[in-house]
Amino acid sequence: xxxxxxxxxxxxFLLIFFLGGSLAQEKKLTVYSPQGSAVxxxxxxxxxxYLALQDxxxxxxxVSTKQSGSTFSIRxxxxxxxxxxxxxxxxxxxxxxxKRRVELPSPFLLSGDRGLVPVASLPxxxxxxxxxxxxxxxxxxxxxxxxxxxxxxxDLQRTAPPRLVxxxxxxxNPSVATEPGRLRMTFSxxxxxxxxxxxxxxxxxxxxLTYNEWNGTAELSVxxxxxxxxxxxxxxxxxxxxxxxxxxxxxxxxKQNQVPGASATPNTAAVxxxxxxxxxxxxxxxxHGGEDRGAALTPTLPEKDVVLAFARRLRTxxxxxxxxxxxxxxxxxxxxxxxxxxxxxxxxxxxxxxxHATSSGSGVHLFTAMLSPAPRTxxxxxxxxxxxxxxxxxxxxxAVSKQLNSxxxxxxxxxxxxxxxSSFARPAIxxxxxxxxxxxxxxxxxxxxxxxxTSITAAITDMRPLLEQSR
Amino acid sequence: xxxxxxxxxxxxLLIGVVALGIYGLHLKHQMELSAELAxxxxxxxxxxxxxxxxxxxxxxxxxxxxxxxxxxxxxxxxGQSGRVREILRALVSTCQAKNSTHPLSSDADIREVFxxxxxLAVINTNAAFADGHRSGILVEELTLxxxxxxxxxxxxxxxxFKLLIDGKERETLAGHVDLLEIYPTDQQTWAQLLxx
Numbered sequence: 001x002x003x004x005x006x007x008x009x010x011x012x013f014l015l016i017f018f019l020g021g022s023l024a025q026e027k028k029l030t031v032y033s034p035q036g037s038a039v040x041x042x043x044x045x046x047x048x049x050y051l052a053l054q055d056x057x058x059x060x061x062x063v064s065t066k067q068s069g070s071t072f073s074i075r076x077x078x079x080x081x082x083x084x085x086x087x088x089x090x091x092x093x094x095x096x097x098x099k100r101r102v103e104l105p106s107p108f109l110l111s112g113d114r115g116l117v118p119v120a121s122l123p124x125x126x127x128x129x130x131x132x133x134x135x136x137x138x139x140x141x142x143x144x145x146x147x148x149x150x151x152x153x154x155d156l157q158r159t160a161p162p163r164l165v166x167x168x169x170x171x172x173n174p175s176v177a178t179e180p181g182r183l184r185m186t187f188s189x190x191x192x193x194x195x196x197x198x199x200x201x202x203x204x205x206x207x208x209l210t211y212n213e214w215n216g217t218a219e220l221s222v223x224x225x226x227x228x229x230x231x232x233x234x235x236x237x238x239x240x241x242x243x244x245x246x247x248x249x250x251x252x253x254x255k256q257n258q259v260p261g262a263s264a265t266p267n268t269a270a271v272x273x274x275x276x277x278x279x280x281x282x283x284x285x286x287x288h289g290g291e292d293r294g295a296a297l298t299p300t301l302p303e304k305d306v307v308l309a310f311a312r313r314l315r316t317x318x319x320x321x322x323x324x325x326x327x328x329x330x331x332x333x334x335x336x337x338x339x340x341x342x343x344x345x346x347x348x349x350x351x352x353x354x355x356h357a358t359s360s361g362s363g364v365h366l367f368t369a370m371l372s373p374a375p376r377t378x379x380x381x382x383x384x385x386x387x388x389x390x391x392x393x394x395x396x397x398x399a400v401s402k403q404l405n406s407x408x409x410x411x412x413x414x415x416x417x418x419x420x421x422s423s424f425a426r427p428a429i430x431x432x433x434x435x436x437x438x439x440x441x442x443x444x445x446x447x448x449x450x451x452x453x454t455s456i457t458a459a460i461t462d463m464r465p466l467l468e469q470s471r
Numbered sequence: 472x473x474x475x476x477x478x479x480x481x482x483x484l485l486i487g488v489v490a491l492g493i494y495g496l497h498l499k500h501q502m503e504l505s506a507e508l509a510x511x512x513x514x515x516x517x518x519x520x521x522x523x524x525x526x527x528x529x530x531x532x533x534x535x536x537x538x539x540x541x542x543x544x545x546x547x548x549x550g551q552s553g554r555v556r557e558i559l560r561a562l563v564s565t566c567q568a569k570n571s572t573h574p575l576s577s578d579a580d581i582r583e584v585f586x587x588x589x590x591l592a593v594i595n596t597n598a599a600f601a602d603g604h605r606s607g608i609l610v611e612e613l614t615l616x617x618x619x620x621x622x623x624x625x626x627x628x629x630x631x632f633k634l635l636i637d638g639k640e641r642e643t644l645a646g647h648v649d650l651l652e653i654y655p656t657d658q659q660t661w662a663q664l665l666x667x
Contacts, residue, residue, distance in 0.1 A: 288646065292646065294606060294646055295605070295606035295607055295645075295646065296606070303606070303646075337642070356607070356608055356647065358605075358606065358607025358608065358609065358610060359605070359607070360533040360534070360605060360607055360609075360610050361533060361534065361536055361607070361609055361610070362534070365536075365608060365609050367608055370660070412536060412609075414536075414609065414612075414663050414664075415663065416608050416609070416612050416647075416648060417612070417615070417648050417649045417652055417654070418608060418647060418648060418649060419642070419643075419649050419651075422649070430608065432607065432608050432609065
């Protein structure tokens with residue numbers, strides 16, 4: 001059976017390979033300009049890195065090229081100003097831009113209908129066409145045009161739990177990865193620059209904040225002695241990194257527990273500290289965000305706005321019951337399915353709720369992952385981690401259904417092949433809101449959302465003993 | 472006090488506006504009538520060389536969230552992959568029909584079907600199939616379930632299928648259900664979406 005599955009997957013991958021082309025990783029150069037950023041393939045020729053001149057110029061205006069023998073002519077028409085003609089020749093280091101002669105550090109090369117110039121020559125060539133200043137980070141292959149840059153600062157809050165708040169000068173949307181004692185944010189599109197490579201944070205929890213850049217990307221890495229969770233805010237201009245409590249870190253700083261009736265003698269030091277119960281935390285995952293608008297519920301009402309408003313109201317209701325709540329996004333930012341699963345799993349919550357909305361159907365749709373239940377083991381497959389928690393997830397879905405029905409709200413319990421639901425390594429369900437009486441406008445109304453929020457809150461309160469036990 | 476000439480001019484203009492409005496309404500009514508009477512622009516299935524067969528389509532009903540069986544007559548070629556393609560095209564066409572219970576984009580199409588092994592169908596749709604698909608967990612899942620059940624009943628040898636969009640893998644169909652998976656066609660997997 002396993003062999004059959006492997007063969008099947010092999011066939012599909014081969015087919016995708018032939019249909020979709022090769023996905024091989026390449027060297028790349030990222031060009032940041034005030035209008036946006038773009039990524040270009042870089043090729044090695046005789047130990048020197050080259051890229052196609054017409055590709056990079058097309059980011060700034062219209063380009064036409066002409067090839068005659070070994071001579072390559074290029075005409076660039078910017079957004080303002082007259083056309084600029086440039087001429088280069090195969091295997092020659094000299095060329096011209098307009099009436100100005102330019103010397104290249106390595107010979108100009110032709111590759112089919114493309115003219116290749118050394119990456120190192122770009123700070124010299126581009127201003128001749130665009131008239132703007134250019135700064136090249138050559139080892140990292142990052143090129144900054146005009147004033148394109150994103151700066152950052154940080155604010156260390158020694159609260160409980162401690163937080164490191166990063167403030168950016170422009171909205172950012174890095175991919176976030178966590179590993180033991182470290183959280184890495186990779187900035188592929190943002191012109192992030194730093195004044196120092198490594199900052200010692202001098203804190204018991206957070207140790208260092210490190211900046212690095214390579215192959216067209218920048219990376220910020222935070223080291224700590226506890227699991228870290230990143231959340232976005234302020235329209236993507238703030239990233240808050242929170243240190244999560246672990247049994248080890250709690251044991252390292254035990255509270256002075258006192259057994260009733262026991263005298264406070266030196267002997268109390270010999271009494272082992274009582275285990276500190278972990279916080280009862282719910283993670284709310286409002287789906288979509290940023291450019292991913294989700295379903296267009298009405299021409300002016302995207303799914304991403306409805307689910308965020310719903311999640312904020314649900315957070316308030318749960319907090320009023322003394323439950324800690326983490327929102328995976330509290331603003332209009334895009335997060336990938338993997339980013340959501342990484343952040344939710346790192347928080348080790350009692351329950352994860354993904355929130356969706358749609359313009360078709362009726363009532364409330366409750367989904368568990370379309371997986372077969374599996375035993376809990378030390379290591380869980382990423383794509384099907386939810387299988388180990390499926391029984392608890394189904395129990396939660398049944399509890400929410402019961403509460404909805406008690407308030408005369410129609411519901412349907414189903415399973416669905418859905419990411420990141422299948423990768424959540426805690427009990428998790430997805431909730432899909434549907435219009436009231438077929439009117440999609442109703443989805444955004446607090447009067448429509450509130451009875452559903454009350455039902456979910458009541459179900460979680462009812463199921464709290466099971467969820468506590470499940471941890 | 473306005474002059475008599477100006478009064479007459481204004482009167483004619485007013486009559487003109489009212490007449491044009493009535494004529495506009497008449498044209499709108501005529502267009503609606505002709506649209507209602509017009510035959511379906513798309514055939515139920517593309518013309519192919521082959522025999523006619525009665526096939527069972529499982530058509531989603533978005534309102535109730537279930538699949539409904541509908542038997543139709545379709546020209547099917549003798550080759551296996553062509554047969555699967557025409558059966559699925561018939562399913563897509565049914566969803567594209569007027570008053571469909573599960574509307575798909577009028578440009579949606581099944582481009583080709585590959586059978587890399589006897590029990591696996593790799594279905595390549597065009598971009599419009601996913602780009603024009605309604606967004607939602609259940610509404611997207613119903614599309615997968617309809618394909619699965621239609622294949623299971625008409626082509627029982629096919630046990631699994633994989634959906635490609637315009638020759639490439641996509642993470643989701645329309646923002647929700649996972650398209651990176653290979654899905655089984657068995658009844659048990661999709662039983663929740665069959666009429667109870």
